[in-house]
């Protein structure tokens with residue numbers, strides 16, 4: 001495990017005494033002075049006053065008493081903390097029973113150091129059982145140092161699953177379910193299950209999510225690579241080309257249209273998938289496309305690197321695509337064809353990745369990103385001139401809060417919102433390296449990457465947790481955020497059902513044939 005001198009681990013609390021950090025112990029009153037406060041809809045120079053973890057006032061020249069901790073943000077952007085819609089902490093999906101290196105403490109500490117103050121993780125059922133899965137993740141998340149929510153994966157179908165979906169939505173704060181169209185023989189579902197699951201999601205007001213790759217074809221592609229004698233990491237992208245992502249995306253979109261329910265496509269990695277989403281949205285269908293930072297900022301050339309350890313770092317599914325896809329995905333994000341950015345943070349160390357040294361199919365799938373997302377989206381999208389600062393807030397925070405129905409508690413700097421806030425200095429710079437990152441992985445897919453725009457302060461639930469490159473995090477400080485069903489994506493959706501049902505009221509009358 002990586003040790004890091006900016007971050008103390010192994011104790012109970014992480015504060016001045018144990019870390020030598022200079023961040024003051026949490027004050028319940030905080031004033032951020034003179035920054036440019038940015039929301040998805042508006043920006044203004046103003047002060048932000050926080051009490052007991054909640055934003056109380058946002059306006060210029062707020063005057064406060066002496067007992068308030070004051071941060072000067074002059075010349076900097078004050079924005080809602082990032083919300084990462086897609087993470088896998090302490091997870092073993094598709095990885096032969098081994099667990100990712102980041103748990104709910106180390107992964108969240110990394111997130112906070114990178115300006116993300118909430119994430120939504122994927123609960124994997126236990127032997128298909130959703131309730132058992134939920135309870136297991138409730139336990140894993142007890143060490144959380146920032147707020148979190150859950151999506152739940154559906155890997156089989158029966159009456160218990162259907163009943164548990166209802167319980168999770170009505171009693172446990174779940175409002176989204178994920179279906180894997182790949183990982184054949186592990187968690188992949190067929191079209192019949194997709195239809196049943198989508199129908200149930202619709203009735204509950206829960207959002208259906210898909211990992212869209214044609215799993216049967218991927219399996220055939222993998223066999224073909226092995227027959228050709230291609231066993232290295234480059235066999236991974238070669239075995240599951242973008243057309244298989246495009247096919248599954250198109251199929252999921254059409255099935256969601258048939259059921260008339262909104263659809264969220266996770267980790268959109270290719271032009272093929274992006275174009276299917278754009279086409280459906282243009283026709284009025286409610287489809288959300290989530291690119292992830294590795295798809296926006298990397299290309300697949302690394303997978304051909306002669307050093308196995310380097311190449312294996314980049315194995316994830318769907319694969320990081322060839323040059324050109326990254327640029328097209330950035331353009332689609334800039335023009336609103338894709339809506340929000342996740343990470344799919346699923347971190348392994350190089351020993352775990354080496355399980356696939358003789359066979360790329362055994363390399364655990366997944367890359368890091370929870371700590372890097374906010375910096376890389378700033379650098380590649382805002383600093384490059386592709387999107388505005390308000391759009392940055394929208395794609396890194398607000399849109400996620402709206403889709404998962406927690407806006408404006410999250411995703412906004414407004415009176416009454418949770419005090420999850422970042423301060424970004426656009427004139428400062430960042431550099432990414434495994435030597436100083438906070439993930440427990442010994443590698444980083446963005447190793448050596450430098451850029452403009454540095455998150456200098458992170459405030460989570462009103463506590464200053466990242467300042468002067470020092471983390472001050474407390475296990476157990478994070479809260480589970482329950483998310484209600486029927487987000488804006490469901491508004492007016494039933495009108496289409498009514499039109500359809502009405503058309504059935506007038507069946508064609510035909511005279512009985514006499515012959």
Ligand SMILES: NC(=O)NCCC(=O)O
Pocket residue numbers: 088093211267315316317318344346365366367
């Ligand atoms: N993406 C990946 O390779 N690993 C995490 C699981 C998933 O999202 O498919």
Ligand SMILES: [Zn+2]
Pocket residue numbers: 211266267317318
């Ligand atoms: Zn996936």
Ligand SMILES: [Zn+2]
Pocket residue numbers: 086087088267344346
């Ligand atoms: Zn994922």
